[in-house]
Amino acid sequence: MVNENLVKDAVKEPYKYGFVTDIETEKIEKGLNEDIIRLISQKKEEPKFLLDFRLKAFKKWQKMKEPDWAALGYKKIDYQDIIYYSAPKQKEKISSLDEVDPKLLETFDKLGIPLTEQKKLTNVAVDAVFDSVSIATTFREELAEHGVIFCSISEAVKNHADLIEKYLGTVVPASDNYFAALNSAVFSDGSFVYIPKGVSCPMDLSSYFRINSGDSGQFERTLIIAEESSSVSYLEGCTAPMFDTNTLHAAVVELIALDDATIKYSTVQNWYAGDEAGIGGIFNFVTKRGKCLGRRSKISWSQVETGSAITWKYPSCLLLGEESVGEFYSVALTNNLQQADTGTKMIHIGPKTKSTIVSKGISAGNSKNSYRGLVKMGTKATGSRNYSQCDSMLIGDQASANTFPYIKSQQANSEIEHEASTCRISEDQLFYLQSRGIEFEEAVSMMVSGFCRDVFNQLPMEFAAEADKLLALKLEGSVG
């Protein structure tokens, strides 16, 4: 028999990113009303169209009900008890990284995010977001040479208002769901990426989200537009300090891929998950959606979800263009009292569209890990195909693993295949590895990493090291 405590210990790893940066911040008062939204908009010196967008979203949000269909249980969120804007105080305008508060640089340095001297060693451009605002974006000049725009969304609103007005809310409309409406009303910052026609982005782009205060929510918005025949790989990472209160994170990500464009979006999510008794942790309600507008366009989501007390996240693809491709690769690890309800939606609208779903869920402790996915073939999706695979691994007899795939077809000339399985760490394999002199913990890691290999192979090389560090399990050698 496997000693269950040993297995449990093997998946336990203290949260390394739980420190708080002591920095003076500017916060607005708690609560949510029209005046707060006007204040956020005013602070960010936004044009009128954006204020109208926010107010419209707020009106819709007020009429909506918080969804309760997910297999999640959490205490009611008081939306009036949250600070919707919090920013570290710094000089009015930053012209170079040297002017950024050293405390902030130190914070990101501690997190292993290259903003300063390290940046030269890596080939990744980073947009670092601290609470409600973007602190710095690296490699901007180099990117600009290729015509690539990579900046915070606040800057984009000022400098590229036409693009924002044209695309914002076209993939995830403000009325899409409760949390998307909330985000549309109060979003503070996030990243904006524009890849012009025919450009293959010379380096990976990355944004790093850090929540620092315990009483403010983070509502970032990311918009990526890939013009015809362009391609980009975008990486996203997140951490937060340890507080015994729950912090709300409700983000929206919109991707648009035109003819022959490719967007690869990778996430390593490691928000603070709460302690062993389930106190504290981030409530993560995220709406991520990509629109494959053009012919032969491709959007690929890969995610490693290890943090958050509650995860509610379904990165989706709307496959409109003929022969467009959607992909979703996910590893979700839950431990202690974490709850995750995550999956994807592949909506096949155009003909000859293809989608692949590979989801791996690992549940340990008293956690709950659910895969919820929708595959839909519309009436015009002739010759379309989908393949889904969701595997769950259970560690200990207190954790639960659920699979809820919704499959709907209205097109006879299309094919959908779905398979799911549940297993645990096989005693035979464990015994075999141990008999070859491999330590127990290492053997468990090897097996978990083998279980996740299909997904890790999809992570970009540059991200692999970070993902490895962030993952609560030791997954040596399997990444990249």
Next chain:
Amino acid sequence: MEIIEKIKTNKPDDNLTEIQKICLHKLQSSPLPNPKNELWRLSNKSKLSNFLDYSVNKKDSKFDIPYPKNSQSTIRLIIGENCQIKLINKNYSIQQLSEDELQKYIKEQISFFRQNENWSDLLNLSLSCKKNILGLKINGSKIPPIEIFSHASSNSLNAKTLVIFLEKNCDVELLQVNLGKENSSLSQSTFFCLKENSSVNHGVVSYGENRSNLLNSLNVIQQKNSSYNLGTLHFKFNYARFEISIKQSAGNAKTNIKGLQITKRDEQISTYTKIEFNGPNGFLDQINKSLADNKSHAIFEGSIIVPKNAQRTDASQLSRNLLLSNLAQIDTKPQLEIIADDVKCKHGATISQLNEEELFYMRTRGITLTEASKLQLSSYFQEIISFIPISKDKWDLLDKLLNEN
């Protein structure tokens, strides 16, 4: 919806049995299922209200059995017609359940019922009069095959209930046939209790005529070491809903399910299954096939629940679907909810059309497209039909399905 109005008003009526009163009371606050509930979300609202539009039938019309009796030994029962059943042989006995036994068991079941999940049963039991409830206790071995018929007459709603206790070490083959006449609604609820070491091959064949409706629910409790094999076929209903709930009350039991549903024209047929393992070493092998043609809609939702005490459960579920028309639609949702860690659970789902390569191969060998399609369909149906007991040799269901328009 006359019936719903009646439920809402719930006038005191001395003719009602205690069970009817309990169920009416349970339904009174919300007589219809919640259309937003996951189990009713996809159900066609106008078809369901069409189901409820007929008034309850008080008197059954004469019933013609659809196929000749194939052997003298077969036991045939028609719900609503057989009043006294007492068959005692040296090897076996089949007896009617006493009123007390019946009441006690049904009441116990009702106490677990939930409004949306068991709405079909609550409706059935609130409408089913004493005459239309058949309770049987089966004991012994070498029991001849049993056929039980349930039918609905035209322009009326008929509610029939069947309760079967299968005693220890008992082994039986049982075919249940549900028939709907033109413009009729049939509500059929079946309760099965399998005691230790018992085994049953259960077949359910339901077919209707023009615009007939069916609400068919099957509740099975399996005790230790019991084995339950179920083969089902549903076709030719304007609206049919088949709900299967199986509980392995202490694990260590075997369940095999093979189901087929065929929808054509603008029909909607759905199957909802819920299998709960309440103890260790449970086994499940389930396959559900659907075929949707014309403008029809076929639905399958299957959930497998494995709580903490159900270690070493081995469960697999497969949903295979054929979509033959661009106006038809198929929804399928196999679900797993697992807490025990030492389990083998898997499910799969496919939606596709007839295999073009196979069709092409057959056509190159001089077989017409129509014949080739029929051949493919017959192999698709055969796997399920051969699993339905009794009927397989004498009642040519396959022929009926392939030549059905």
